[in-house]
Amino acid sequence: MEVASGKSEKSLSDEKLINEFTDSEYKWGFVTDIESDDFAKGLSEDVVRKISAIKKEPEWMTEYRVKAYKHWLTLKEPKWPNVKYPEIDFQDIRYYSAPKKQPQLESLDEVDPELLRTFEKLGIPIEEQKKFANVAVDAVFDSVSVKTTFQATLKEKGIIFSPLSEALKEHPELVKEYFGSVVPYTDNFYASLNAAVFSEGSFVYIPKGVRCPMELSTYFRINAMDTGQFERTLVIADEGAYVSYLEGCTAPMRDNNQLHAAVVELVAKKDAEIKYSTVQNWYPGDKDGKGGIYNFVTKRGVCDGDNSKISWTQVETGSAITWKYPSTILKGDNSVGEFYSVAVTNNFQQADTGTKMIHLGKNTKSTIVSKGISAGRSNNSYRGLVKIGKNADGARNYSQCDSMLMSDKCGAHTFPYLEIDNNNSTVEHEATTSKVSEDQIFYLNQRGISTEDAVNLIVNGFCKEVFKQLPMEFAVEATKLLALSLEGSVG
Amino acid sequence: MISIKNLKAEIDNKEILRGLDLQVNAGEVHAIMGPNGSGKSTLANVLTGNENYEVTGGEVTFNGKNLLNLAPEDRARERLFLGFQYPVEIPGVSNAIFLQTAINEIRKYNNQEEITPKEFLDRMKEKAKVVGMDSSLISRSVNTGFSGGEKKKNEIFQLLMLNPKLAILDETDSGLDIDALRIVSQGVNEFKNKDNAVILVTHYQRLLDYIIPDFIHVLYNGKIIKSGGKELALELEEKGYDWITKGEK
Numbered sequence A: 001m002e003v004a005s006g007k008s009e010k011s012l013s014d015e016k017l018i019n020e021f022t023d024s025e026y027k028w029g030f031v032t033d034i035e036s037d038d039f040a041k042g043l044s045e046d047v048v049r050k051i052s053a054i055k056k057e058p059e060w061m062t063e064y065r066v067k068a069y070k071h072w073l074t075l076k077e078p079k080w081p082n083v084k085y086p087e088i089d090f091q092d093i094r095y096y097s098a099p100k101k102q103p104q105l106e107s108l109d110e111v112d113p114e115l116l117r118t119f120e121k122l123g124i125p126i127e128e129q130k131k132f133a134n135v136a137v138d139a140v141f142d143s144v145s146v147k148t149t150f151q152a153t154l155k156e157k158g159i160i161f162s163p164l165s166e167a168l169k170e171h172p173e174l175v176k177e178y179f180g181s182v183v184p185y186t187d188n189f190y191a192s193l194n195a196a197v198f199s200e201g202s203f204v205y206i207p208k209g210v211r212c213p214m215e216l217s218t219y220f221r222i223n224a225m226d227t228g229q230f231e232r233t234l235v236i237a238d239e240g241a242y243v244s245y246l247e248g249c250t251a252p253m254r255d256n257n258q259l260h261a262a263v264v265e266l267v268a269k270k271d272a273e274i275k276y277s278t279v280q281n282w283y284p285g286d287k288d289g290k291g292g293i294y295n296f297v298t299k300r301g302v303c304d305g306d307n308s309k310i311s312w313t314q315v316e317t318g319s320a321i322t323w324k325y326p327s328t329i330l331k332g333d334n335s336v337g338e339f340y341s342v343a344v345t346n347n348f349q350q351a352d353t354g355t356k357m358i359h360l361g362k363n364t365k366s367t368i369v370s371k372g373i374s375a376g377r378s379n380n381s382y383r384g385l386v387k388i389g390k391n392a393d394g395a396r397n398y399s400q401c402d403s404m405l406m407s408d409k410c411g412a413h414t415f416p417y418l419e420i421d422n423n424n425s426t427v428e429h430e431a432t433t434s435k436v437s438e439d440q441i442f443y444l445n446q447r448g449i450s451t452e453d454a455v456n457l458i459v460n461g462f463c464k465e466v467f468k469q470l471p472m473e474f475a476v477e478a479t480k481l482l483a484l485s486l487e488g489s490v491g
Numbered sequence B: 001m002i003s004i005k006n007l008k009a010e011i012d013n014k015e016i017l018r019g020l021d022l023q024v025n026a027g028e029v030h031a032i033m034g035p036n037g038s039g040k041s042t043l044a045n046v047l048t049g050n051e052n053y054e055v056t057g058g059e060v061t062f063n064g065k066n067l068l069n070l071a072p073e074d075r076a077r078e079r080l081f082l083g084f085q086y087p088v089e090i091p092g093v094s095n096a097i098f099l100q101t102a103i104n105e106i107r108k109y110n111n112q113e114e115i116t117p118k119e120f121l122d123r124m125k126e127k128a129k130v131v132g133m134d135s136s137l138i139s140r141s142v143n144t145g146f147s148g149g150e151k152k153k154n155e156i157f158q159l160l161m162l163n164p165k166l167a168i169l170d171e172t173d174s175g176l177d178i179d180a181l182r183i184v185s186q187g188v189n190e191f192k193n194k195d196n197a198v199i200l201v202t203h204y205q206r207l208l209d210y211i212i213p214d215f216i217h218v219l220y221n222g223k224i225i226k227s228g229g230k231e232l233a234l235e236l237e238e239k240g241y242d243w244i245t246k247g248e249k
Helices: A011-022 A045-054 A059-073 A113-121 A150-157 A166-172 A172-180 A189-197 A438-446 A451-467 A470-486 B041-046 B072-077 B095-109 B118-131 B136-141 B148-162 B180-192 B230-239
Strands: A035-036 A095-100 A133-141 A142-148 A158-161 A201-206 A217-220 A231-237 A240-248 A257-260 A263-268 A271-279 A292-303 A308-314 A321-324 A326-331 A336-345 A351-360 A364-376 A380-386 A396-405 A411-420 A426-435 B002-011 B014-024 B029-033 B053-062 B079-084 B092-096 B166-170 B197-202 B215-220 B223-228
Touching: A035 A201, A045 A059, A045 A189, A059 A189, A059 B136, A095 A172, A095 A257, A133 A158, A142 B136, A158 A166, A158 A336, A166 A201, A166 A231, A172 A231, A189 A217, A189 A257, A189 A292, A201 A217, A201 A240, A231 A240, A231 A271, A231 B092, A263 A271, A263 A308, A271 A292, A271 A470, A292 A336, A308 A351, A308 A451, A308 A470, A326 A336, A326 A364, A336 A351, A336 A380, A336 A451, A336 A470, A364 A380, A364 A411, A364 A451, A380 A396, A380 A426, A396 A411, A396 A451, A438 A451, A438 B072, A438 B092, A451 A470, A451 B095, B002 B041, B014 B041, B014 B053, B014 B223, B029 B041, B029 B230, B041 B053, B041 B079, B041 B118, B041 B166, B041 B197, B041 B223, B072 B095, B079 B148, B095 B118, B095 B136, B095 B148, B118 B148, B118 B180, B148 B166, B148 B180, B166 B180, B180 B197, B215 B230, B223 B230
Parallel strands: A133 A217, A201 A231, A217 A240, A231 A263, A240 A271, A257 A292, A263 A292, A271 A308, A292 A321, A292 A326, A308 A336, A321 A351, A326 A351, A336 A364, A351 A380, A364 A396, A380 A411, A396 A426, B029 B197, B029 B215, B079 B166, B166 B197
Antiparallel strands: A035 A095, A133 A142, A158 A201, B002 B014, B002 B053, B215 B223
């Protein structure tokens, strides 16, 4: 922001206020004191086999992991994202950590009370309370699932919502059919690593014609030190099914960086719809850029059948580095892909995020709305690919990428890629960059609105198109989160 | 209501206001006129606390309080309103959310209860009618995509919604065609009563055909160099500013 040449006392006091706010801490940064079974640091084929063994997996899965591990050894860490960080030492990471007292799925009474308190503190409903009757939750703590709520209610409709390890035991045929079908272990460096060492995740199956009656939600919490989190989510909506799924995440404040490399796979059959929302709030590091999560995630969905639809909505406020491109392969004719994203970076955070829309079927349609907000010294990049295959007659894409700058030390970048192999298709791209202006803030001040509230109004207005895609409860949470991550960032 | 004594202010280290005095009482309408660059807009901005301007001397008392010590939002909450010369666009923020927030912030500061949604909506419909604005305005983003005339009408609409004690209207007439000018003036006339006051900052006399001021002041070189009744406007229209400003430099 421009600064008036002669600083009045008022602007000096504003500065003080801003500093106080910027010092305000990440509210989810506490550590749960709990005994855990940890592996020693380091990665080898032996470690991979040990993870599989401890989870009592079928042999095909063990072999899958080992294949992935061997493939990973041949890959190099990607360097093309517009982010900077020191080389990661993959031998300095712990690949498995679980709370010692193994949680019982039947009753919460048998879960370590310290764990219960943790989720209570985070505001995550792991008891089946009335208040959250329309949200079923799978709570994942480090490498294991603690509790999945409302399983019985969902089961009546034939819906499976369970930790992946449980699904492997109870529905091995379903898992085997779809696991790795959208994101193969050969996909990329981090997807390979994940396939080798993933420890937990969520599995969702919605049977034919069933509309899932409640929001399904997975909550991920990293607690243990020096531990990587590698979860996998697999959501399958069979013909004509509908599901809305939400994931949230937090981690303690630590001085060193922790790696989170997840894989999410979505499969939408004919006439099915999957709405996948993420509120990502991993620890972003402190205001000097120390610590924070490296969030290197592969998310992809396939609109497998005709008239199917996949919507990604993400609100990214956390992580030191975010590197993810939730993508949709529009295979079925008339299928629809949507990507709505708000990515906020403050202090020294870096984000390189966007989407890929791969149009293969006829009359496929995709919409991309990306809102990047950069504050402090952060760097925020949108990177997106729209590919129209040669058979995708009548395909349409509309992309809108807006960036908002909140300081003069931050950066906003847009990298749109278009690959069009069909002349009978329409692709539109719009991009804007704006700055929260002193004039806007003064205008709102002059109507009795404080500077903090003014910034929140302006930023929320900027993100409106995305927030209205979120389920109501989470839109409220996202709004609050946004306010919190940008507190005092105008200056 | 407001008492300005020997006010001095500068922008970018350039002195604009050089000792301005003005007293406005409840029930009065004052017009501040003057040639370009005389400091009219600076006065409006300084009184409302725009940080681009620095006050270097003088004092301003508003409702018995030292106005210059208050943050811009607190000045607004003390019920001081500025009709902007160039209203800004705020994309994505609806007029409804914006005004509801503003009204409730002002109410909170004055220890009043929040406005009920029904009360708010009724008020919005009623006041929109006064300035001839479509009720779809309620859901439209603040000033976004508005024409120049619509933006000015929206300022007057906000004036009516917030019902301040003192309204400073900065060049509200600029860029308006005759019909819009009439509507805007109508809004201001509807607003004024014996308990509030208006300061009109204007370049042209034509606004004063519609809003009759009690006092007219000529601002030149950062000072008020002549004050008079409404007839002064006609004299200015006829003779220009030269006959007053001569010898002032």
